[in-house]
Amino acid sequence: MSPLIQDIVLLTVPTGMAAGAGAAAVHYRRRAVERLGSIRQLETRVRDCEKRVAARDEEAQHLAGHRLPALISALSRGVGGSHRDAGPLHPQLAETLTGAAYRAVLEQVSALASEASGRAEGAASAAVQAVVRSLQSLINEQQVAVTALQDLQSDEKTLAITIPIDHASSQLARRAQIVGILTGMWPGRRRPDTPLLETIRGGVSRIRDYPRVEITGEPTAYVAGRVVEPVVLAAAELLDNAARHSEPGTKVYVWYLEAHNGISIVIEDAGIGMAPEERERAARLLSGQDPVRITELRTPPRFGFQAIGQLAARYGFAVSVEQQSVHGGVRAVLHLPRALLAAAPAPAPAPAHASRSVPEPAAGHASDSLPTGHSYPVAEDGLPMRRRGQGSRLPAAAPATSLPQPGAGRGLAAFMRGTSSARTPSTDQEQTP
Structure with a gap:
């Protein structure tokens, strides 16, 4: 209506x-x-x-x-x-209750993921450590066998065969040590206080392109025995990185800088250099502040800077690659504070019998066969004693060989001095002084 x-x-x-x-x-x-x-x-x-x-x-x-x-x-x-x-x-x-429930879900997922990641990391580290220990044992056996062969046969042909084997073994031992350090293993070698120059030469001897390294200066400082092996490993990784990222015909320069708080080893190359973001990442790795997780390494993995950072944080030295070298490459600086340096040892007194002269051999005496131009210590009975490895082992009728180039023995001598430290069996336990 x-x-x-x-x-x-x-x-x-x-x-x-x-x-x-x-x-x-x-x-x-x-x-x-x-x-x-x-x-x-x-x-x-x-x-x-x-x-x-x-x-x-x-x-x-x-x-x-x-x-x-x-x-x-x-x-x-x-x-x-x-x-x-x-x-x-x-x-x-x-x-709200919904927000609280979602936070609880996230916390549970985080706890489960962290627990699973920890188990995976522990299993991976244990497996890597087992492999590293077995490799180190085999490498040590190989180096002992090579050393025995060099002691028995020191002629040029034998050395030409054994020295490359020994050099490859020292590089393999270094790589095994680096991988072990990333899993928490110790370098496992206790050295006496060693001159800094010999320490750096030890690092030079453990890289492939050791002839390209040119060392300037002869520092008188000594490195404390407990950090000799870590410094050798860190220097070897820096030198190897410099050599691999520069042209084969270029040099890798090493020199020293005395400072108030210690001494710095400067390594420069003429390579391709590093981009700013790469320098930032390298600085973070070399600081040793970030934990290393085997299960989270990049593909392909890069062990060098991470291992150096762990060694630096563990033993108290510092490494940086934040500067550009004068040649356009990378300048790496390994700084040793005073606390890691040692005083030069006092010279050992000469033995009392060292001043005794060798008696003039009579005609037909057995000592007539000794090579001339060498001095020999004298035993208590007045007869000269041979030192192991001294004297020529070549037969008298051996054919003459061409003379080596001037200065060719210096590289071999440095290499032999450096590799002598690599023949000592290693463990995964740190030895205290």
Whole structure:
């Protein structure tokens, strides 16, 4: 019924009935308005609930698609703290039961992932250590056999065969030591206090391109025995890196810088250099602050800087490659503080019998066969004693050989002095002074 018809009806009825009908109409109209308000409130609440449900759905998708992957990625990089969590998509849900539940899920995943990563790292380290120990044992046996062969046969042909074998063994031993250091093994060699020059020569002897290394200066400092082997390994890795990243025909220069707080060994090459980001990464690795995880090494793995950083942090010296060399390559600096240097040992007194002269041999005496131009110690009975390895072992009728080039023996002498330290059996336990 239209409003016009309703008005007509109200005009035709008696006045009392019109008043009652008007009151009823007002009542029902008020009720309708109240119900309309309730409906609108319900509609608003439904829309709010739908928004909350949609926000929770989006938060669940954000958890699965972003927060969990970010957590796993951060754990794989070894990042801790707040960097592990990417945060909620809707901040208003952070303090709700939903936010608390999602945080609990992330914490459980983090704990499980850390536990699994720790087990994997422990198993990998144990396997690598077992392999390194077996390799070191075989390398030591090979070096002992090579040394025995050199003692028995020191002619040129034998040396030409055994010296490359010995050199390759020393490089293999160094690589095994470096890998072992990354798993927490100690270098395992206790040396006496050694001149710094001989220590660096020991590092030179353990790289492939040792003839390219040119050492300038003769420092008088001594390296404390407990850090001789770590310094040798660190210097060898730096020298090997300099040689491998520069042209084969170029030199690798080594010189020394005396400082108030110690002495620095400077290694320069004329190679391709390093980009700024590479220098930053190298500085972080050489600091030794980041833990090394075998299961997280790059492919192909790069052991050198990481092992040097672990040695530097463990023994107290510092290594940096933050500067560019004057030749455009890399300048590496290995700094030894005063605490790692030792005083030069006092000269040993000469033995009392050393001043005794060799008696003049009589005609036909057995000593006539001794080579001339050599001095020999004298035994208690007055007869000269031969030193092991002295004297010519070639037969008298051996054919003459061409003379070596001037200065050719210096490299061989340095190599032999350096490799003599590599023939000592090593263990994985650090020896204290």
